Amino acid sequence: MEKINEVIRNISGLDTVIMREAQSRLDNLTKPLGSLGRLEELAKQICGITAKENPQLKNKVIFTLASDHGVTDEGVSAYPKEVTAQMVYNFLRGGAGINVLAAHVGARVVVVDMGVCVDLEPDPRLVVKKINYGTKNMAKGAAMTREEAIKAIETGIEIFENEYRKGIDIVGIGEMGIGNTTAASAITFCFTKKPVEEITGRGAGLDDKGLKNKIDIIKKALSLNQPDSSDPIDVLAKVGGFEISGLAGIILAAASKKVPVVIDGFISGSAALVAYNLEPKVKDYMISAHCSVESGHKIILNYLGLKPLLDLDLRLGEGTGGALGIGLADAAIKILTQMATFKSANVSEKNK
Amino acid sequence: MEKINEVIRNISGLDTVIMREAQSRLDNLTKPLGSLGRLEELAKQICGITAKENPQLKNKVIFTLASDHGVTDEGVSAYPKEVTAQMVYNFLRGGAGINVLAAHVGARVVVVDMGVCVDLEPDPRLVVKKINYGTKNMAKGAAMTREEAIKAIETGIEIFENEYRKGIDIVGIGEMGIGNTTAASAITFCFTKKPVEEITGRGAGLDDKGLKNKIDIIKKALSLNQPDSSDPIDVLAKVGGFEISGLAGIILAAASKKVPVVIDGFISGSAALVAYNLEPKVKDYMISAHCSVESGHKIILNYLGLKPLLDLDLRLGEGTGGALGIGLADAAIKILTQMATFKSANVSEKNK
Numbered sequence: 243m244e245k246i247n248e249v250i251r252n253i254s255g256l257d258t259v260i261m262r263e264a265q266s267r268l269d270n271l272t273k274p275l276g277s278l279g280r281l282e283e284l285a286k287q288i289c290g291i292t293a294k295e296n297p298q299l300k301n302k303v304i305f306t307l308a309s310d311h312g313v314t315d316e317g318v319s320a321y322p323k324e325v326t327a328q329m330v331y332n333f334l335r336g337g338a339g340i341n342v343l344a345a346h347v348g349a350r351v352v353v354v355d356m357g358v359c360v361d362l363e364p365d366p367r368l369v370v371k372k373i374n375y376g377t378k379n380m381a382k383g384a385a386m387t388r389e390e391a392i393k394a395i396e397t398g399i400e401i402f403e404n405e406y407r408k409g410i411d412i413v414g415i416g417e418m419g420i421g422n423t424t425a426a427s428a429i430t431f432c433f434t435k436k437p438v439e440e441i442t443g444r445g446a447g448l449d450d451k452g453l454k455n456k457i458d459i460i461k462k463a464l465s466l467n468q469p470d471s472s473d474p475i476d477v478l479a480k481v482g483g484f485e486i487s488g489l490a491g492i493i494l495a496a497a498s499k500k501v502p503v504v505i506d507g508f509i510s511g512s513a514a515l516v517a518y519n520l521e522p523k524v525k526d527y528m529i530s531a532h533c534s535v536e537s538g539h540k541i542i543l544n545y546l547g548l549k550p551l552l553d554l555d556l557r558l559g560e561g562t563g564g565a566l567g568i569g570l571a572d573a574a575i576k577i578l579t580q581m582a583t584f585k586s587a588n589v590s591e592k593n594k
Numbered sequence: 595m596e597k598i599n600e601v602i603r604n605i606s607g608l609d610t611v612i613m614r615e616a617q618s619r620l621d622n623l624t625k626p627l628g629s630l631g632r633l634e635e636l637a638k639q640i641c642g643i644t645a646k647e648n649p650q651l652k653n654k655v656i657f658t659l660a661s662d663h664g665v666t667d668e669g670v671s672a673y674p675k676e677v678t679a680q681m682v683y684n685f686l687r688g689g690a691g692i693n694v695l696a697a698h699v700g701a702r703v704v705v706v707d708m709g710v711c712v713d714l715e716p717d718p719r720l721v722v723k724k725i726n727y728g729t730k731n732m733a734k735g736a737a738m739t740r741e742e743a744i745k746a747i748e749t750g751i752e753i754f755e756n757e758y759r760k761g762i763d764i765v766g767i768g769e770m771g772i773g774n775t776t777a778a779s780a781i782t783f784c785f786t787k788k789p790v791e792e793i794t795g796r797g798a799g800l801d802d803k804g805l806k807n808k809i810d811i812i813k814k815a816l817s818l819n820q821p822d823s824s825d826p827i828d829v830l831a832k833v834g835g836f837e838i839s840g841l842a843g844i845i846l847a848a849a850s851k852k853v854p855v856v857i858d859g860f861i862s863g864s865a866a867l868v869a870y871n872l873e874p875k876v877k878d879y880m881i882s883a884h885c886s887v888e889s890g891h892k893i894i895l896n897y898l899g900l901k902p903l904l905d906l907d908l909r910l911g912e913g914t915g916g917a918l919g920i921g922l923a924d925a926a927i928k929i930l931t932q933m934a935t936f937k938s939a940n941v942s943e944k945n946k
Contacts, residue, residue, distance in 0.1 A: 272684050273691050274672070274798035278914070279887065279907025320626070320944050328941040332624050337934025339625050346925050446626035447944060535631065553905065554922075555631025562630070569921060570906075573698050582689025589680040592672050592799060 243475075245396045246491070250521045252498035256290030264289035264578060271581040272589045280551065284529065284574040288412075291502045291527050296579050299572050301409035302349035304416055304561040305401065305492055306333060306340055307485035309357035310376030311421030312385065313463070318424045318456045320447040326420045327358050329560075333418070334365050339558050340416055343565035347572065349414065351561070354401055356394060357484035371397045373484045380428065380463040384480045391479040391487055398491020406499055413496050414504040414531070414568050415513065416561020417485045420446075423536060426512035428460050428481035430538045432471045433515045434545045438464070441538035443508070443557075474519040482516070489513035494520065497527040504571065506564035507534035507557065511542040518546055531567025532556055595827075597748045598843070602873045604850035608642030616641035616930065623933040624941045632903065636881065636926040640764075643854045643879050648931050651924050653761035654701035656768055656913040657753065657844055658685060658692055659837035661709035662728030663773030664737065665815070670776045670808045672799040678772045679710050681912075685770070686717050691910050692768055695917035699924065701766065703913070706753055708746060709836035723749045725836045732780065732815040736832045743831040743839055750843020758851055765848050766856040766883070766920050767865065768913020769837045772798075775888060778864035780812050780833035782890045784823045785867045786897045790816070793890035795860070795909075826871040834868070841865035846872065849879040856923065858916035859886035859909065863894040870898055883919025884908055 264286045269275055276282060288297050308330045314323045332338045333353045344351045354369040355362055359376035362368060373394045377385035386394070402413070423445035430441045442457050467480035478487045490513045496503045497517075505514050505528050517524045525546055532552035533540060543550060551570050556563045584591050616638045621627055628634060640649050660682045666675045684690045685705045696703045706721040707714055711728035714720060725746045729737035738746070754765070771777075775797035782793045794809050819832035830839045842865045848855040849869075857866050857880050869876045877898055884904035885892060895902060903922050908915045936943050 271691075272681065272689060273910050277798070277908065277910040278691060279909070281906060281908070322942050322945060325942050328939070329624065332934055332939045332941060335934070335939065337624060337939045339623075339630060339929060339933060342928050342932045343925055346928055446629070551906065554633060554903065556629065556633070557631065558625050558629040566922070566925065569925075570918070573695060573918065573921075576694050576698055577691060580694045581691060582684055582687070587680070587684045587687065587689045589684060590674050590677050593674060 243392050245399055249399055249494045249498045253521055253523045255523060256526050257293035258290065260293055260295060261286050261290040263295060268578060270583040272584055272587050278577055281574040281577055284571055285578040288502050288571060288575060292500050297575055299411045299575050301411045302347060302568050303405055303410045304340065304344050304349050304351050304414035304565060305354065306351055306416040306418060306561050307354045307356045307488045308418040309483050309485035310359035311419055311425060311483055312377045312379035313381055313424050313459065314421040315379050316381050316459045318459055319420045319445055320452065321420050323420050326418060327360050327362060329418045330355065330358060330362055334367050338560060339562045340560035340565065343562050347565050347569035349565060349568055352405055356488045369401060371401065377483055380467060380481050381459050384467055385482055386479050388475060388479045391475050391482065394484045394487030395491035398488035399495040402492045402495035410501055412502050412504065412568055412571055414506065414561045414564030415489045415492055415510045416506045416564055417489060417509050417559055419483055419485050422483050422485065422509050424456060424460060425481060425483040425486060426509045427538050428463055429477055429512040429515060430542055431464060432469050432477045433519055434541050436541050441541055443536035443538060474516045478516060486513045490516040493517035493524055497524040502529055502571065503527050504529045504531050504564040504567040506531055506561050507559055508536035508539040509559055511539050514546060515542055529567055529571060532563035595744050597751055601751055601846045601850045605873055605875045607875060608878050609645035610642065612645055612647060613638050613642040615647060620930060622935040624936055624939050630929055633926040633929055636923055637930040640854050640923060640927060644852050649927055651763045651927050653763045654699060654920050655757055655762045656692065656696050656701050656703045656766040656917060657706065658703055658768040658770060658913050659706045659708045659840045660770040661835050661837035662711035663771055663777060663835055664729045664731035665733055665776050665811065666773040667731050668733050668811045670811055671772045671797055672804065673772050675772050678770060679712050679714060681770045682707065682710060682714055686719050690912060691914045692912035692917065695914050699917050699921035701917060701920055704757055708840045721753060723753065725749065729835055732819060732833050733811050736819055737834055738831050740827060740831045743827050743834065746836045746839030747843040750840035751847040754844045754847035762853055764854050764856065764920055764923055766858065766913045766916030767841045767844055767862045768858045768911060768916055769841060769861050770912055771835055771837050774835050774837065774861050776808060776812060777833060777835040777838060778861045779890050780815055781829055781864040781867060782894055783816060784821050784829045785871055786893050788893050793893055795888035795890060826868045830868060838865045842868040845869035845876055849876040854881055855879050856881045856883050856916040856919040858883055858913050859911055860888035860891040861911055863891050866898060867894055881919055881923060884915035
């Protein structure tokens with residue numbers, strides 16, 4: 243827990259002086275005042291996060307954390323459990339959605355085994371940080387021990403810090419784990435207290451019967467484990483997942499190093515909820531990439547007060563929406579740093 | 595008019611066989627069915643437009659057409675008229691928003707003088723197709739002659755065809771013209787019949803008094819000129835602009851060559867209205883990039899039945915939103931053409 247506390251102590255507020263300077267520069271660029279809307283807000287936020295007048299988003303990294311969930315024994319997913327491991331191989335071979343979209347925006351993907359339930363074939367591109375062979379079935383007891391939850395968050399911090407040494411200017415978070423929308427819904431319940439029915443969706447494609455079962459299982463797990471909402475570690479331990487815990491660690495670590503974090507969809511959002519409940523200041527470091535089709539995601543965004551950049555009916559996860567969000571952040575910073583000013587371009591200003 | 599009619603005759607419906615094949619391929623990629631939402635729809639639409647199973651979006655072109663508007667004499671814009679020419683120089687030097695965002699998505703910008711009211715300094719990068727030195731003041735008579743309107747549309751067709759020879763896989767349309775939201779509102783009224791108050795916005799930044807004056811001037815111009823809504827050429831001639839007419843020509847020409855057209859904001863949208871009223875089939879070739887802050891834009895999108903990809907409070911024009919839309923189209927096509935299938939990646943499919 244000491245590592246988590248240390249990281250949290252290093253999270254400060256945004257640099258408001260730099261943000262005012264950024265606003266003034268944006269107002270002098272050759273365009274009507276405020277006419278690039280949310281791209282301008284985004285540029286200003288990134289200046290405040292990085293405390294740099296001219297931030298560069300050269301090193302873009304997407305962390306895709308994979309892990310298994312014991313609760314899949316209860317039939318909560320439309321896909322079989324072995325897909326988690328199969329998709330990790332797909333990530334490593336470059337055939338998944340996240341590979342394509344990360345390459346599209348010039349980001350590198352760091353694939354991490356946080357707790358896939360089988361031993362994966364060794365691969366130099368795979369970061370193995372297995373906390374355990376999947377979580378336990380939360381419908382029958384706690385998903386993990388408290389120690390495992392702490393270790394998973396600290397592992398997220400480590401993963402970030404290792405990559406940070408190679409250079410990171412902006413980070414996207416993503417995940418893969420059959421069954422993990424069930425964990426995300428349970429976590430979302432703990433912090434938002436919205437009805438389980440409202441925060442539970444079809445995940446990768448459940449039918450009506452499957453959705454009803456999933457809701458029942460989440461209710462059962464919550465009732466059995468009684469997670470303590472005032473203690474985010476307890477929530478993770480009882481109804482969370484290793485990848486979600488690791489993502490919460492990455493969010494905290496990024497904020498402590500003044501790196502903007504692009505949040506993907508519902509599951510990444512549940513990790514954002516955990517990080518926020520550990521340290522509310524992290525919110526200012528978050529950029530919400532998109533609003534997922536999963537109904538719980540909108541509830542998370544409202545709770546955190548985040549406005550998503552995109553609304554494209556995505557629900558894939560992996561960090562795919564986050565990749566598109568990184569592309570927009572890149573565009574925003576280029577606007578700030580590459581456009582001419584009225585003065586430099588000799589363009590007349592607004593009529594007085 | 596013969597050139598316009600010939601282009602219109604060459605516009606066919608989308609290739610539905612190719613679209614079905616694209617859907618089937620999308621359904622076999624390693625992701626839950628439909629989980630990339632609107633990116634999947636976009637990929638499918640582009641397959642249908644291009645009639646290609648594996649469309650490539652290598653050559654991306656944004657046409658930014660500039661022209662002046664006589665109606666600026668009535669004080670309808672927050673910026674002085676000379677800004678049109680000044681911004682053309684800014685485009686040519688690469689300092690404007692469109693230069694930055696086009697470069698971000700790998701598009702080239704073609705800057706065209708359709709009717710700037712001064713002679714611009716010769717520049718090999720500037721396409722000079724001046725129809726006249728700005729339109730006439732629509733509050734005092736027709737903005738242009740019928741012959742000029744036809745010539746401006748045909749010029750748009752020519753501009754597209756010239757660039758098409760160098761290669762175009764996707765096109766974005768944009769504009770610059772102080773006063774052109776006034777023309778766009780008047781055009782929007784003609785086709786949608788919505789109250790002028792609802793389709794008129796603050797443009798580059800009018801205050802309340804300026805907005806009221808703009809609404810009065812639009813009403814006066816409509817009442818004086820009585821444009822015939824069943825005749826899009828008459829609408830352009832009486833209350834349009836040279837750049838808007840040229841953009842309508844580009845849309846028609848792109849559709850005739852099976853090239854997707856990304857529509858930017860309100861003014862580009864008014865050109866889309868004109869093109870649609872000349873030939874409704876063009877609608878299927880249009881991709882709406884974003885929803886502008888200008889209130890009339892939403893009305894145009896509803897009229898055309900187009901759903902914008904982005905909603906980022908943009909209102910700059912120039913093709914800037916279109917550039918971001920081209921970036922998303924590129925992402926969509928990469929998803930379709932670069933992702934692995936369940937079979938090729940050895941990933942288990944959904945539980946039956």
